[in-house]
Amino acid sequence: xxxxxxxxxxxxxxxxxxxxxxxxxxxxxxxxxxxxxxxxxxxxxxxxxxxxxxxxxxxxxxxxxxxxxxxxxxxxxxxxxxxxxxxxxxxxxxxxxxxxxxxxxxxxxxxxxxxxxxxxxxxxxxxxxxxxxxxxxxxxxxxxxxxxxxxxxxxxxxxxxxxxxxxxxxxxxxxxxxxxxxxxxxxxxxxxxxxxxxxxxxxxxxxxxxxxxxxxxxxxxxx
Numbered sequence: 488x489x490x491x492x493x494x495x496x497x498x499x500x501x502x503x504x505x506x507x508x509x510x511x512x513x514x515x516x517x518x519x520x521x522x523x524x525x526x527x528x529x530x531x532x533x534x535x536x537x538x539x540x541x542x543x544x545x546x547x548x549x550x551x552x553x554x555x556x557x558x559x560x561x562x563x564x565x566x567x568x569x570x571x572x573x574x575x576x577x578x579x580x581x582x583x584x585x586x587x588x589x590x591x592x593x594x595x596x597x598x599x600x601x602x603x604x605x606x607x608x609x610x611x612x613x614x615x616x617x618x619x620x621x622x623x624x625x626x627x628x629x630x631x632x633x634x635x636x637x638x639x640x641x642x643x644x645x646x647x648x649x650x651x652x653x654x655x656x657x658x659x660x661x662x663x664x665x666x667x668x669x670x671x672x673x674x675x676x677x678x679x680x681x682x683x684x685x686x687x688x689x690x691x692x693x694x695x696x697x698x699x700x701x702x703x704x705x706x707x708x709x710x
Contacts, residue, residue: 490589493612494619498599499524500577503615505635506622508664510678512587513622513704515635516570516580518543523571525597532584532591534562535681536570537659537706539636541578544571557638557706559659559681567595579636581706583661585679624664624702641705648691656685658705665701669694 490504499522506513518524526546536545538554545552545560546569552560562568572578592606622642625631630643643650648667651660659681666677667690675694676682 491621492615494615495607496611496613497524497607498522498601499572502582503619505620506663507587508624508678510587511583511585511663512589513661513663514582514584515619516578516582517636518570518572518578518580520572520575520577522577523598524569525594525599525601526567526569527592527594528565528567529562529584529591530565530593532586532588533564533679534568535583535661535679536560536562537581537583537661537681539579539581539638539706540708541572541574541576543578543580544573545569546571556708557659561681569596579638581636581661583663583679583681622663622704624700627700637708639707639709641707643703643705645697645701645703648687648695648697651684651687651691654684654687654705656683656688658684658707660684660687661704661706663702663704665698667691667694667701668696668698670696 494501494503500517500519502514502516505515537559543554548567590606594601620633625644627644628646633640662678662680666674
């Protein structure tokens, strides 16, 4: 399947791949009002969700998290979850997964009869439309700006950890490549993580180093 060039049709809406490297895959989801994804888990990968526009509820087997615009949630490996749009115009969601494996999927419950079934095959794909975007890595110190789901996405190649101190405390930072590291090379925040700028500012009081070619994405709404 050629995920880079195609949209995947879903009974609840659609999704398409908007960025991928050796560490992460980033998907754009549109969920129609009142519809929901299957209750599923990813046994071998971690997932981060950011709501770009609308309202949504992320349900687990024992509780529910309500999300509004630009809220985020991190989901550990093996945790069953489902996302439902609860706003009139549906919900636009970014989903970042690491490691990259779209078939790392177990469906438990589903409103559309897909319990226990694998990820959709190529018969559910159709070519991307003109409004679909593909994120490119900027050069060191530069940024690329995109618009998707009624939000602005700014992809930045940062060259030092001081950059985090220029951000508002409530700004969420999505790591696409590289990361903030301890002096012995272990990632403190790396690909697939979505971290509040306030947390990153605190972490940099101890961990100042970042990997070369660290790519992050910031998400914002126009006033």
